[in-house]
Amino acid sequence: MDGDFVIGGAFFIHYKMQTLFHNYTTEPELPRCIGSFDARELRFSRTMIFAIKEINNSTELLPGIRLGYQIYDTCGAVPIAVHVAFQLLNGQDPLFYKDSNCSQSGMVMAAVGDSGSTPTISISRLMGSFNIPLVSHFATCACLSDKKEYPTFFRTIPSDDFQADALAKLVKYFGWTWIGAVHSDSDYGNNGMASFLKTANREGICVEYIESFYRTDTPSKIKKVADVIRRSSAVVVVAFAADGDMKFLLEELARDPPPPRQWIGSESWVTDQLSMSFSFCAGTIGVAIQQSVIPGLREFLLDLSPSEVAASSVLTEFWEEVFNCSLRKNTYLYRRECNGTEDIRTVESLYTDTSQLRISNMVYKAVYAIAHAIHNAACQNTNGLTKCNKNMNFDPKKIVAELKKVKFIQNGYNVSFKANGDPVAFYELVNWQKSDSGEIELVTVGYYDASLPVGQEFRIFRNLTWLDGGTQVPVSVCSQSCPPGTRKVLQKGQPICCYDCTPCPEGEISNQTDSPDCFHCPKEFWPNAKKDVCIPKPVEFLSFNEVLSVILVAFSISGACLTTITGIIFFKHRMTPIVRANNSELSFLLLFSLALCFLCSLTFIGAPSEWSCMLRHTAFGITFVLCISCVLGKTIVVLMAFKATLPGSNAMKWFGPPQQRITVVSFTFIQVLICTVWLVLSPPFPVKNLSTYKEKIILECALGSVVGFWAVLGYIGLLALFCFVLAILARKLPDNFNEAKLITFSMLIFCAVWITFIPAYVSSPGKFTVAVEIFAILASSFGLVLCIFAPKCFIILFQPEKNTKKYLMNKN
Template sequence: MGILALFTVLGLGLLEVKSILVRTNSAGLPDKCSLQGTARLPAFSVEGDYVIGGVFSIHNSMNTMENNYTTAPESPSCSGRIDPREVRFARAMIFAIEEINNSTELLPDVRLGYQIHDSCASVPVAVHAAFQLSNGQDPVFYGGENCSQSGVVMAVVAESGSTPSISISRIIGSFNIPQVSHYATCACLSDKKQYPTFFRTIPSDQFQADALAKLVKHFGWTWIGAVRSDSDYGNNGMAAFLEVAVREGICVEYSEAFYRTNPRSKIQRVADIIRRSTATVVVAFAAIGEMKILLEELSRDPSPPRQWIGSEAWFTDTDMLSFTSCAGAIGVAIQQSVIPGFRNFLLDLSPSEVAASPVLTEFWEDAFNCTLRKSGDTQKRMCNGQEDIKTLENPYTETSQLRITNMVYKAVYAVAHAIQTARFQKTNFNADKSIRLESEEVLTELKKINFSQNGYHVSFDANGDPVAFYELVNWQKNERGALEPVTVGFYDASLPEGQKFNINRNITWVEGSLEVPVSVCSESCPPGTRKVLQKGKPICCYDCIPCPEGEISNMTDSPDCFLCPREFWPNAEKDACFPKPVEFLSYDEVLGIILEVFSISGACLAIITAVIFFHHRTTPIVRANNSELSFLLLFSLILCFLCSLTFIGAPSEWSCMLRHTAFGITFVLCISCILGKTIVVLMAFKATLPGSNAMKWFGPPQQRMTVMFLTLIQVIICVIWLVVSPPFPVKNLSTYKEKIILECALGSAVGFWAVLGYIGLLAVFCFVLAVLARKLPDNFNEAKMITFSMLIFCAVWITFIPAYVSSPGKFTVAVEIFAILASSFGLILCIFAPKCFIILLRPEKNTKKYLMNKN
């Protein structure tokens, strides 16, 4: 039976069926196997005991074929220029195989061969090469019961592109032929269900995407542009990058895909988008061919400075360093390496050796612009044999920073180690070279290899991927003004999170700047503000809104503001919380000092009045107005003036209890004395009536008892208040948001209003009695003065209630002190000022005759 009965058209043109094997004889019956079509000659080949296949994109394009479906299509052929870098890759494979053949440790007594094909950087040719590596090159052969030539090659080192590698893997994977790629980085190839025989020595783009995203995040770029190759490499790589970028909070202004074969109008459109964009950073996940075309288009009409971030596919290619507009670019690259003896091998090319190889001939002619073959082309001179490849400066001879070349070198050694282990498993190192190995056996051992070559470790994980390690490379100008890649850091996926990404050298940015360029959609929101997304735009585009009152944000680009703790308040910048200032009526502030002065002045006035009364205690005006109650009243007024001082200062547990109880008791004592004096006036008038003995019922003992009884009631009320729910100091956080009011809570509001109510009740009762006695027929009737004093007293405390309830903070205390002082001054001035006036200024009226004179 034949190896293949079906071929796939991969969307890139009709693939000619070349490799169907059939078995026929003259009678039309199966007899022998023959290869249909013409075998494609490899670019380089050597026979050996075990053959390793190779596929490289030596030419950069394929001839376009037009099929008429009436004749057999021609074999696909390459066109365009030879890629010197790919030639170096192919030569690296040859160098590694020759080095192994000369080794006495790895595969001794066994000679490896190779078949290296040119894929023309196209899928159809790559598929054709895959078929041929699977079938072999013999036009006719007999294979017994089975025509299959699977296993002609032990493994295939291929390919430089992800898309051709995918096509090759799908074909040779059907026959368990392992494929080891040196440059196919698409993360999709890690899927072992689809590509079970695929391995690679270069890391997957999944790691590269993570490295690029961390690079962008590290420098604070949140607004970027993105371009990519419209291929499996570019599309899958960019998809992986964007997935990580979203998690890192990076926004993409545009994401454009293009391919080298697109019309120029498409390339111009991508270039115009880059020119017009506001993002100064551009991430390019592209192959070399696409980047060359794009940068050439941009150089025709230079765009504003752009900071390029490059993927490893193009970033270390020496041809790209000619684009000086990309100075300062930074990207990831495969680790630099050294392959001893490789440079001498590359330069050891004589004209005769070159002439024996069509590929090397074309490379030589292209490099030296001469021809080794006689032809009608008169534009090129004949090579004279004086051409020296050692003087050549192109990617073929550039070995100062071997990166991908080392991946080829490691791939060949990986296959060789797998072959050696497979032979050991099968022959225990029997020297019999005829022992046949199946590619499936090599595949099994390839999964388990673990070795080091030239100091570089080689192993594969379950997905066929190596440990990811990248260098971070910066394009810097050297002393000659030319660009050169300089390693400035690394990304090591084997390290713990947070240590994978490291910058250890100064970076030169776009236009030679030493400052990190800025690429954001919106400037960072400073502390004290929060981000508010702009409608219809990505999350990186926002406005900065100041935090509301009482809230802060203490970091840049804060998404939210948060409330300060209850006893804290934001500073003016709203970026930190500070303890709220504590406010209370203090002794050293203006309002407190004014109230203190009035309080002490009132007390002094009462003392002076008492002194005057004591000095003139024998005079009629003092004796006529119940001197005992007058002195007691003056004493209570002194206490009333002084008790206002207890309301000033920081409230404490004792001061809160003292201020309210002292106020309540002293004022009741004061009103009780006035009430006693009012009753004495009424009783004195009654006593003057014939047959009245009223005064004997309200003499001095009864007066003292009345004052003591009425005061005792207030004392009891205060004691109950203090026992049940006394006043206590409290921090008032609700009146003002920005400060704390330290005040005395009432404890029991019922107790407070009971104290006030009792004072008010006595004052009203006293006022009523004074009104009744105001027109008694004495020349100096004290009841009139009591009436005025009680009128002032009641007016003050009636207006006190709404003022007390509505006054905020320390002004509540000030209102209470003002009411105490105002009512105290009203009492002392109305009751005692007229008497002092007569005593001091009108002594002629301070006589019994004058006082007894009727109106």
């Protein structure tokens, strides 16, 4: 249609381009479109005509100016798209202009189109060379946002970068980490899938396979793609494909439907009514352009007069296909002739379906954007009146500049362009749900708004239906999630989503699902049985509540009681010869020290503290030295007593009671001095032993100075050895009651116990170290009590006839 200013239009109303074979002997034919007819694209082109007629009837927009249009079918093929671009730039004027106006002879002011990214790229490159703006309604390739490459390109549909981001976040939202991917082998599919994969990789989504196809591929190639989908383990399939391409793949899958698959669709095919006819795709979810309402469009689409149809080859073909009749005589022998009773209002087709106006609104907005740009360039508002100059010759750059600035609201929808020529991205999330009648319906379940803050762009506000009409979210993972207490170990040669779950090593936990690593608990904590939380380690020490402690306490008190009873017996019979022999004073002092030895073992039981740690070792060292000193004094008394019986000997004069007391005090004072130095320089202190056991804490006394500890033990051992040697020397002295024999045996037991104690003490873990030390104290103490005092008590109590001076003085 002619007009003061002409707007071009490019749509692919047919699916294929005729294949031409050139023989180089005749003039080549012009390429033309053939194949299946796309009624949806016809609706897009008619929407453009509707918008232009609506503008021409407007008194506010371009008053006094009539817009014309030139609409062409590109059938999505680059050769025809290039040919269409030349037609839009030069027209089909048969005259060849030689003057300065040659480049303006048939040039359109701007153009709307195309419906695919690949043909749009070709058209935009050509039109950009002449600064002619191209506003696309359906070309979403992110590459077209490059203003250096495509300076005059604009679009009313968002870039695929946003669509890819929305699809990836949709997949991540439902926990799908193992998916398949198919896409059109075109700029739309290749660039869109590249953007999706980049975002998916960032979101931790793995792709089992990536297959590309195109509508012109051989059936075997499309079957190969379909077989990959059938054999795959991924339940979710993301299809970034044009509706025209997806039609061929779905037809191939319909011949042998695959196992249930959850389809995720791009906006090109997810709203296509033809694609929705494949029942095995029920439950498909995807992104779609916002649904809209265009008042008056349905009436315009249905208002087709026979004369109007006959005047257009495209409408004629559509009419003949819809009603299966022929408007042209002798064209289709198998079709009846149309009789004029055909009514388009009774037909259900993609052309008449205006229930889901999405892309049609993009066409509508594109036409209005161009009209507003022309209005701003050609019209002026003077005193409230708008006047437009329809004879003005524009520099095409002027329309481009005005397009960059347009900002208006049409039918409640904002229209504006960002610096790169793109609109603000807003998508609806749609779901294919089966109605009560069994037909698949397109239901809006959420939205994606790129203008919202990060993390808030995505929202679902309605229940979805999944594959096979299910209500449970399908699972599509290569490996099941690893529970807390385990970590992921990648499978060799597989993507990061394929892994094994390995329990955390000893002492480590993981408290998150799908944790890549386990981490150590703090020093004083240990994993629970599930290894998903650190709990405080149990603190262990030899407490009074334990059975072992009760036994040791019982023996300790029993020993102290036995010593006390022995002392009482000796005190009651203190005037008898057997008590008075070998210095009764040393015997009572020995019994007192033995009682302290038994009781000092109690200081080793219970939670260690600073005072208890210092007390236990020093009390043990001093009481035992006091005990051994007394035994040593008694041994020397035995030797001196027999020396004194020799003629002219005054041995007892030099080792009488005063000397015996001095000996005991001196030996004990040395131990007191050693303990004092130890406590002053480096005393024992309580410490938490974290190394002996990994899973528990041993509360024990650190020695402070190891030298001090072994000096105390060494001094005790030195006195015991000295006493043992003297006792051996005195063991054969003639007497009915030679105490040296008893001392020898007691020292033998004492030394055996403490020699055994050393390796046992070093090798015993934790609280058993303390138990070994207590056992050594009790064993050696019982050895002294029983060996030295038990025989005397037996004589005192049961053999009083032997408790006489005469019996004791008899020599064998």
